[in-house]
Amino acid sequence: MIHQYENNGYRIVLDVNSGSVHVVDEVVYGLIPIVESALAENMTDVSELTERAIEQSSYEESECREAVSEILELKEAGMLFTEDIYEAYIHDFKKRQTVVKALCLHVAHDCNLACKYCFAEEGEYHGRRALMSLETGKKALDFLVQNSGNRVNLEVDFFGGEPLMNWEVVKQLVSYGRSLEESHHKKFRFTLTTNGVLLNDEVQEFLNREMSNVVLSIDGRKEVNDEMRPFRGGQGSYDLIVPKFQKLAESRHQMNYYVRGTFTRNNLDFAEDVLHLADLGFEQISVEPVVAQENEAYGIRQEDIASLLEEYDRLAAALLERKKKGKDFQFFHFMIDLEGGPCVAKRLSGCGSGCEYLAVTPWGDLYPCHQFVGQEEFLMGNVEQGIRKPEVGDMFRTCNVYAKEKCRDCFARFYCSGGCAANSYHFHGAIDDVYEIGCELQRKRIECAIMIKAALAEQ
Numbered sequence: 001m002i003h004q005y006e007n008n009g010y011r012i013v014l015d016v017n018s019g020s021v022h023v024v025d026e027v028v029y030g031l032i033p034i035v036e037s038a039l040a041e042n043m044t045d046v047s048e049l050t051e052r053a054i055e056q057s058s059y060e061e062s063e064c065r066e067a068v069s070e071i072l073e074l075k076e077a078g079m080l081f082t083e084d085i086y087e088a089y090i091h092d093f094k095k096r097q098t099v100v101k102a103l104c105l106h107v108a109h110d111c112n113l114a115c116k117y118c119f120a121e122e123g124e125y126h127g128r129r130a131l132m133s134l135e136t137g138k139k140a141l142d143f144l145v146q147n148s149g150n151r152v153n154l155e156v157d158f159f160g161g162e163p164l165m166n167w168e169v170v171k172q173l174v175s176y177g178r179s180l181e182e183s184h185h186k187k188f189r190f191t192l193t194t195n196g197v198l199l200n201d202e203v204q205e206f207l208n209r210e211m212s213n214v215v216l217s218i219d220g221r222k223e224v225n226d227e228m229r230p231f232r233g234g235q236g237s238y239d240l241i242v243p244k245f246q247k248l249a250e251s252r253h254q255m256n257y258y259v260r261g262t263f264t265r266n267n268l269d270f271a272e273d274v275l276h277l278a279d280l281g282f283e284q285i286s287v288e289p290v291v292a293q294e295n296e297a298y299g300i301r302q303e304d305i306a307s308l309l310e311e312y313d314r315l316a317a318a319l320l321e322r323k324k325k326g327k328d329f330q331f332f333h334f335m336i337d338l339e340g341g342p343c344v345a346k347r348l349s350g351c352g353s354g355c356e357y358l359a360v361t362p363w364g365d366l367y368p369c370h371q372f373v374g375q376e377e378f379l380m381g382n383v384e385q386g387i388r389k390p391e392v393g394d395m396f397r398t399c400n401v402y403a404k405e406k407c408r409d410c411f412a413r414f415y416c417s418g419g420c421a422a423n424s425y426h427f428h429g430a431i432d433d434v435y436e437i438g439c440e441l442q443r444k445r446i447e448c449a450i451m452i453k454a455a456l457a458e459q
Contacts, residue, residue, distance in 0.1 A: 002036060002081065003411035004029060007451040008317055013080075014450065016411050020079035021338055023454045027059050027067040035071050036081060046072065086348060086414075090402050098397065099149035101352070104359040104370045105140055107132040107169055108161035112197050114232045117262060117290045117298060119371060131166045132362040137173040139383040140360045145184050147386070157191045159359075159370060164198035174210050193217065193260075195229070196241035204248050212256060216245045219261040220273020220287065227266060228298070246281055254283040258332060261287040264298035268307050271315035278322070278329040286332035289441055291423050300437055309444045316448035320455050336415070336449035347401075350417030354380075354396025368396055371422035396421065396431065403432045412443045 001016040011029040013022040024032075031053050038052045046068065053064040074080035110129045111118075141156070148154055156177065158170050170192070177188040192207060193215040207214050218241060219225040226236025249257055259282045263270035270287055277285050289308070292299035300308070319331060351357055354368035361373055364383040372378040381388035401407040401418040419442065423435035 001084070001409075001411060002032060004032060005447055007313065007447055008320075008455065010451050010454050012447075012450055012454060014411060015080050015082055016414065017084045017086075018079055018082040019338065019414065020074075020082075021450055021453070022074065022079070023457075025067075027063045028070055030057055030059065031064065031067045032071060032080075035068060039075075039081060087402055090348070090400060098352070098355040098393075099151050100144055100147040100356060100358060101151050101153070102155035102157070102357040103140060103144050104157045104159050104357070105132065105137060105173070106160060106359060106361050106370065106373065107137065107158050107163045107166040107173075109362050110165055111161045111195070112165065112231065113162070113195050113229055113237060115229045117228060117264060117292060117296075119291075130362040132169060132360075134169050134172050134176075136360075136362065136364045136383065137169055138176050139364060141173065141177050141180065141188075143366075143383045143386065145180055145186055148186065152185060153187050153189060155189045155191070157193065159193050162195055162197070163192055164194050164203065167198070167203065171206060174206075191215070195237065196244050197237065199241070199244040199248065204251060207248070208251055214248065214252070214257045216241075216248065216257060216259045217261070218242070218245060218259050218277070219263070220267065220270070221276045224263075224267045224273055225261075228262070228264060242280065249282055249284075258284045258286045260332075261285075262290050263287055264290040264292075265300055265304060266298055268304055269311060270308075271311050271318065274315055274331060275318060278327070283329045284332075285329055288333070289438065291420075291426070291435065291438065293427075302437065305437065305440050308441060312441070312444045312448050316452055320452060323456070324459075333445040334449045334452055336446065336453065338450070338453055347414045347417055350419070350421070353421055355393045368392065369422060371420075372425075399432050404434055406434045406436075406439070410439070410443070412439075412446050415446050416442050 003014040003016060005012055011024050011026065013024055013029065013032060034053050034056050035049055038049050043049060043052065049072070050065050050068045053059070053068050054061055057064065059067070071080065108131050110131065144154055144156070163170055174190055177190065181187055189212045190210055191213040192211050195217045217229070218238070219228055222236070222238040225238045229237050231237060245259060249259070259277055261273060261277070263273060267273060274285055274287050289300055290298060294301045315331065316334060319329070319334065322328065351369070357369060358380070359367045359370045359373050360383060361367070366380045366382055366387065367373045367378050368380065378392055379389070380392045387393065399418070399421055401413040404418050407413045407418050419434050419438060421431040423438055424433040425431050427433070427435050
């Protein structure tokens with residue numbers, strides 16, 4: 001499978017199955033579809049291919065001869081028109097044995113903000129407000145150790161609601177996790193996601209010492225953030241959290257954190273919010289599209305897609321321009337590894353929800369991920385008794401890009417790994433479908449990310 005597109009003056013050709021990326025001239029770009037069609041007809045003779053190229057294009061004979069030769073050289077090198085070697089692997093892939101390597105600890109089903117788009121319903125997750133006890137948290141870490149097999153590196157994300165509302169338990173759980181490392185030959189990587197309201201010097205010092213990564217929630221410009229992320233009384237949160245976030249980012253030397261925002265139909269010009277965050281001094285930025293039904297006033301609709309695609313292009317160009325001026329920042333969705341990247345299993349199945357990654361509620365219930373919490377059909381067990389419904393994990397284990405018909409002809413499938421199972425379920429009632437609006441935006445982000453790589457390679 002070949003994907004061709006033009007972006008910011010670059011003609012880019014992606015060989016989907018090999019992952020090879022080529023920046024080509026106009027003639028090669030124009031002849032690749034002609035050669036691909038001829039090869040599909042089992043036409044392999046160079047002269048015949050060249051003749052076909054001359055007949056079906058407006059290029060000179062010498063141009064066609066040279067371009068066809070270059071295209072065939074790439075094919076022989078295994079960098080163009082390659083076969084899909086992964087589908088044959090999927091049978092064994094479905095039967096693979098997995099271990100739990102990461103937990104999302106819901107230490108607080110409560111929040112001090114009332115974000116309008118929150119899937120957790122102000123932290124309650126379709127249920128009651130609650131804080132995780134130290135005892136339950138310890139059992140969760142014990143469960144992770146016991147179900148992680150020979151894996152050494154384990155990940156725990158303190159999540160909510162707002163985890164800083166249960167700060168003492170967070171600190172004690174980190175200490176308990178560290179006490180397990182040597183005796184069990186494990187290494188915990190702790191992370192925390194916060195809205196910043198309760199952030200202070202003591203919290204900052206602890207985060208910098210113990211947390212491998214910190215996610216700081218802010219949506220961008222003051223008017224945008226305060227519209228969607230107010231306190232329960234309606235007042236905005238921007239003025240309170242910005243200086244705290246700036247201080248934390250600097251204390252971490254602008255590394256190992258993200259300011260993470262959500263854009264909605266209220267700010268389809270979201271590039272302005274990304275650039276605003278960069279102007280505030282943040283160098284690690286993620287601003288993602290809201291996932292909401294189209295009948296929500298802030299929900300993204302199909303009619304918004306064209307302008308959003310243009311906005312990603314505008315952001316990519318602005319990011320490159322800032323890099324030239326030494327005002328560099330990272331935009332999470334434009335970060336791509338074209339030389340290595342995830343292993344085959346990760347490319348086919350994604351985040352590992354339901355089998356390698358689980359969410360734990362304040363009372364110890366286990367769910368496939370934080371976005372399924374509160375939906376009883378996905379309750380898998382609890383930290384005391386372990387997995388009681390292994391069939392839920394089996395369902396997620398068999399979910400992959402080849403189980404999703406809409407992924408089969410998509411050039412992005414090995415980059416997005418089939419997209420988010422929770423989004424698929426919430427829009428279609430099945431985890432093996434896709435959220436179409438999210439797919440369209442993801443494809444554009446991948447195109448922009450590859451273009452940025454091409455542009456930087458020229459510098």
